[in-house]
Amino acid sequence: MTESAADGQPGERSVVAAIRDAIVRGEFVPNQRLVEADLSGQFAASRATVRAALIELTNEGLVERVQNRGARVRAVSLEEAVEISEVRMMLESLCAAKAAERVSDAEVGELKELGELMHQAVAGGDVVGYSGLNQLLHRRVREISGQRTAAQVLERLRGQSVRHQFRLAMRPGRPQVSLPEHVAIIDAICAHDADGAAAAARAHLGSVIEALKAADAAEVSHLRP
Amino acid sequence: MTESAADGQPGERSVVAAIRDAIVRGEFVPNQRLVEADLSGQFAASRATVRAALIELTNEGLVERVQNRGARVRAVSLEEAVEISEVRMMLESLCAAKAAERVSDAEVGELKELGELMHQAVAGGDVVGYSGLNQLLHRRVREISGQRTAAQVLERLRGQSVRHQFRLAMRPGRPQVSLPEHVAIIDAICAHDADGAAAAARAHLGSVIEALKAADAAEVSHLRP
DNA sequence: CTCGACAAAATTGTCAACAAACAGCGTTCG
């Protein structure tokens, strides 16, 4: 029972981050009601601050708010997760192509090293480490691309689908599938091959979509043996 | 000096819409400061309501807010407008492809009629009418696609770039260029040709990007003859 | 026993006031 982090300064920005973390980390489960007064107590902030935070998180797609009925943690269905991945497929391929055009020599070295670390993580069975490297890679590609608009959108979408992403990373055999896809993206970017990078990113996200559907089907069948 | 629309109920939702309209319609120019107290008076709402509205509009990308320094209308540079159009290129092509797969017979008729109306508007020199039909077409394609995630992102991006879009629509000869591109999108969707629709949408947005750059270059050269 | 209306509790929406931070300007010191 983590009595939750009620410390830190109660600044507006901090409360947003705190609630977001609580949702992303799974402390607040989907469809859980988020009562302003309760959160006000939990995070040691005034109700107005909490309210502002909830509005911000609503536009980030993490919470749902309906008139006079309060806010609750938004539950993203499999269908929505697939939609999000489809959008990611388009935008990550755009960013990968841009990154391939703009990548510097230093960044090439960085990406190659990242690929090596991912390889080691998979070989060593370090699933959570690999998951972290995975996110880091995607973020670095976004940054290198210089496409701030796409990067912002992708960042928001990541928050919404983090639960599904995590569930996916935990499936046995998944890292072995995604590693070569990631390597392909890295290689294409480092070779300044924009078309190849876009294609590799598309292929990777396509694989994610298939895996999402497969994972869901597997879990459903597991619920009724 | 339109003393601005201060009527209507002061509901939270209404204030957001009112301020958004004021920005999109150009009543509030880019970089204009948005003082909470002033808006509170203009829209007959409390400062807290205005504040909530500004937070919401910040996440929509229409206003910029800095700590302890207030909010101002966000000015999107040409560079940003191009970035936005690049993202739109990817997402609109996705929606066009999905729409081609899912379009019903009734919707085919609707789209064809829309194309006819656009043709008439261009032939009659009705620029603003054509601009409206343009937006309507893009929106209908998004709706038909059933891709709610992409549609939401596109809707937000449209708000940010509406000023550039409008400037573009006003350039002489632009409608004659964009009309066949729009027709190509319509035809591909109506023929259930997903790949063709995606390609047509990509081509259209590519044309928009080129036109944006050209329009900017022309205006710059016009400022120093 | 179920359905509907009524009342009470809980929760959100709104408001006015207070405190903190920043910007501009005049004063004073080097």
Place this chain on the structure above:
DNA sequence: CGAACGCTGTTTGTTGACAATTTTGTCGAG
């Protein structure tokens, strides 16, 4: 004469309380 300092006015950030709305629990009639 120039620059640093402090002051004042304005604007945002925050708080607490009040009003409106929804939900929940209860009672009575059919």
